[in-house]
Amino acid sequence: MSQATERIHELVDKLNQYRNEYYNQDAPSVSDAVYDRLYDELELWEKDTGIILSNSPTQTVGYKAVSSLEKVRHDIPLLSLAKTKQVSDLASFLKGHGALLMLKLDGLTVKLVYENGRLVEGSTRGDGEEGELITHNVAAFRNVPLSIPYKGRLAITGEGFIHKSDFERLKGTLTGSDGKPYRNARNLASGSIRCLDAGICREREVSFCAFNVLEGLDEFEDSRDSRSSLLNILAEFGFDTCPAIYIPPDAKADHIASKIQKMTDFAEFLDMPIDGMVLRFNSFSYSATLGRTGHHYNDGIAYKFADDTYETVFRSVEWQTGRFGEIAPVAVFDTVEIDGCGVSRASLHNLSFIKGLELHPGCRILVSRRNMIIPHVEDNLDRGSCQDMAPKACPCCGHPTHIYSREGDRGRTIKTLHCDNPECGSRILHKFVHFAEKKAMNIRGLSEATLGQLIRIGALKSYQDLYHLDRYRNEIIALEGFGEKSYENLIASINESRNTTFVRFVVAMDIPLIGRTASRILDGHFHGSLRELRLAALDRFDFTCLEGIGDIMSSSLHEWFRNPDHLLLWGSLQKELHFENGLDAKASGEENNMNGTNNKFAGCTIVATGKLENFTRDGINAKIISLGATPGSSVTKKTDYLICGEKAGSKLAKAQQLGIKVLTEQEFMDMIAS
Numbered sequence: 001m002s003q004a005t006e007r008i009h010e011l012v013d014k015l016n017q018y019r020n021e022y023y024n025q026d027a028p029s030v031s032d033a034v035y036d037r038l039y040d041e042l043e044l045w046e047k048d049t050g051i052i053l054s055n056s057p058t059q060t061v062g063y064k065a066v067s068s069l070e071k072v073r074h075d076i077p078l079l080s081l082a083k084t085k086q087v088s089d090l091a092s093f094l095k096g097h098g099a100l101l102m103l104k105l106d107g108l109t110v111k112l113v114y115e116n117g118r119l120v121e122g123s124t125r126g127d128g129e130e131g132e133l134i135t136h137n138v139a140a141f142r143n144v145p146l147s148i149p150y151k152g153r154l155a156i157t158g159e160g161f162i163h164k165s166d167f168e169r170l171k172g173t174l175t176g177s178d179g180k181p182y183r184n185a186r187n188l189a190s191g192s193i194r195c196l197d198a199g200i201c202r203e204r205e206v207s208f209c210a211f212n213v214l215e216g217l218d219e220f221e222d223s224r225d226s227r228s229s230l231l232n233i234l235a236e237f238g239f240d241t242c243p244a245i246y247i248p249p250d251a252k253a254d255h256i257a258s259k260i261q262k263m264t265d266f267a268e269f270l271d272m273p274i275d276g277m278v279l280r281f282n283s284f285s286y287s288a289t290l291g292r293t294g295h296h297y298n299d300g301i302a303y304k305f306a307d308d309t310y311e312t313v314f315r316s317v318e319w320q321t322g323r324f325g326e327i328a329p330v331a332v333f334d335t336v337e338i339d340g341c342g343v344s345r346a347s348l349h350n351l352s353f354i355k356g357l358e359l360h361p362g363c364r365i366l367v368s369r370r371n372m373i374i375p376h377v378e379d380n381l382d383r384g385s386c387q388d389m390a391p392k393a394c395p396c397c398g399h400p401t402h403i404y405s406r407e408g409d410r411g412r413t414i415k416t417l418h419c420d421n422p423e424c425g426s427r428i429l430h431k432f433v434h435f436a437e438k439k440a441m442n443i444r445g446l447s448e449a450t451l452g453q454l455i456r457i458g459a460l461k462s463y464q465d466l467y468h469l470d471r472y473r474n475e476i477i478a479l480e481g482f483g484e485k486s487y488e489n490l491i492a493s494i495n496e497s498r499n500t501t502f503v504r505f506v507v508a509m510d511i512p513l514i515g516r517t518a519s520r521i522l523d524g525h526f527h528g529s530l531r532e533l534r535l536a537a538l539d540r541f542d543f544t545c546l547e548g549i550g551d552i553m554s555s556s557l558h559e560w561f562r563n564p565d566h567l568l569l570w571g572s573l574q575k576e577l578h579f580e581n582g583l584d585a586k587a588s589g590e591e592n593n594m595n596g597t598n599n600k601f602a603g604c605t606i607v608a609t610g611k612l613e614n615f616t617r618d619g620i621n622a623k624i625i626s627l628g629a630t631p632g633s634s635v636t637k638k639t640d641y642l643i644c645g646e647k648a649g650s651k652l653a654k655a656q657q658l659g660i661k662v663l664t665e666q667e668f669m670d671m672i673a674s
Contacts, residue, residue, distance in 0.1 A: 107161030
């Protein structure tokens with residue numbers, strides 16, 4: 001036996017041992033990082049030698065069930081996905097097809113089967129071909145519907161998991177099958193889902209998130225090929241679905257990386273344990289053409305966070321005041337080299353996060369760079385005491401600080417430190433930074449450093465002052481790093497921003513919770529009229545009647561416009577600007593100029609169904625947006641038009657039932673032309 005063959009046998013034996021510990025004993029002896037490294041080595045040896053053993057973990061998923069639970073074979077194999085730790089691999093994977101970026105929840109994959117509207121079977125994934133029946137425990141999950149309004153056979157998969165805060169509460173009182181405390185929420189979830197006593201499972205607070213449809217929902221013809229649409233249908237049936245965000249076909253690595261960070265932050269807010277992301281094509285028909293290997297399906301790829309953590313010593317907390325007055329804590333620790341970069345600071349998010357880590361100066365901590373980008377404090381190795389390090393005064397202006405509590409997801413209390421001084425220099429600076437950002441007034445070249453200099457010389461007290469910097473021409477030219485040319489470039493950039501849009505203006509106003517998406521919705525409804533928006537808010541207009549605007553956002557609009565200072569700013573700043581009509585984006589590669597008085601669709605909600613001749617699904621939605629309308633995913637009372645193509649399904653019947661105007665694709669095009 002050659003050295004290479006011996007190594008292959010050695011790796012297969014080791015990996016199968018670790019898989020047994022992970023899947024059947026809930027007590028892994030090695031970290032995910034060690035397992036992944038050995039797995040990658042085995043794949044390389046197999047590729048180089050052509051030797052693949054029948055029991056190689058690269059050819060199977062999970063480990064054969066050996067517990068006393070009844071076995072069940074999966075009609076459709078529950079395989080895994082290929083894995084990567086490189087964001088560039090995700091961009092390459094798209095190959096011109098749109099996909100969903102979903103949270104990779106850190107728990108146990110579960111399959112649920114419904115017949116005639118009732119839950120009839122729950123099972124674990126097991127080795128992908130055979131799992132264990134856990135129907136008795138599914139009824140003890142926190143959020144699984146036992147009956148649904150769908151009467152056909154429905155088979156779905158999802159993740160059973162335990163929220164991080166629940167694990168922190170439970171971990172000190174429970175032990176695994178090896179008699180040792182559970183090391184993480186995943187191990188506890190796995191053991192709880194596979195236990196024999198449903199009462200124990202109920203006590204463990206297991207939750208479920210659906211992420212795929214295996215069988216059923218064929219009646220929903222106009223949604224059956226869209227993964228996102230089917231997840232929306234599951235949500236309508238009462239399921240919690242795995243949070244996801246759409247990634248366009250031509251997305252680059254930096255775009256995907258930003259979405260990964262956004263989803264990671266969202267998981268933190270939801271208190272969900274994750275160990276990466278999953279990128280999976282949105283089209284089921286395209287997915288079906290890609291096939292599978294013995295180990296994984298080819299229609300998706302799993303992105304795993306780098307598990308490497310580095311020990312260092314925590315020294316102190318720096319506090320930074322943001323534009324809304326929240327004072328963000330930043331950990332300062334001994335510099336540690338991660339991926340070739342020296343790291344000595346990381347966000348601590350809020351006071352509750354600090355308390356949860358039990359941080360105190362001099363303690364040993366583990367830090368990482370999540371997504372190989374964002375420094376993060378992962379753990380405290382010297383727990384036992386927590387020192388109150390929150391300052392009594394704002395680090396910028398010296399104003400007394402206050403602690404505010406808000407309710408996070410699932411009733412968790414999140415405490416944050418605030419400066420309530422509206423004249424705080426840091427708050428003012430960050431408000432100007434937001435105002436000048438690309439998504440707002442888009443003032444090119446106006447950096448935070450430059451804004452700080454302008455504020456210090458007294459040139460900026462309000463947003464309007466930006467458009468009258470000629471009053472301070474000599475002082476600005478005399479600033480360090482400035483000169484005649486720099487001044488002229490800055491003024492030119494500011495003057496360019498005078499030509500703006502409804503959306504940019506509303507975003508720049510920094511109304512809490514009203515970002516670019518909400519501003520587009522408001523633009524569509526009020527036909528680009530800032531006056532109509534102001535009057536509606538003052539008249540207590542119910543903004544929740546607009547699809548995409550919720551109760552909290554509606555209240556935020558009402559509260560913002562009740563402030564006399566805000567109304568003064570709203571009116572006076574408009575005098576400095578010139579507004580273009582319509583939306584500010586190129587929704588379909590052409591300038592949007594369709595929001596004039598002849599546009600019948602501006603402000604409407606339009607749903608498209610069936611196969612269209614001239615548009616893809618993304619294309620018709622882009623066209624709807626370009627008309628100043630809102631594309632809908634389902635037919636409701638708020639829908640104004642339904643565009644029907646060939647093989648229109650249940651949406652047509654519902655539209656007819658509700659008396660909604662139905663258009664053929666040609667009628668839709670004729671109305672645009674007229």
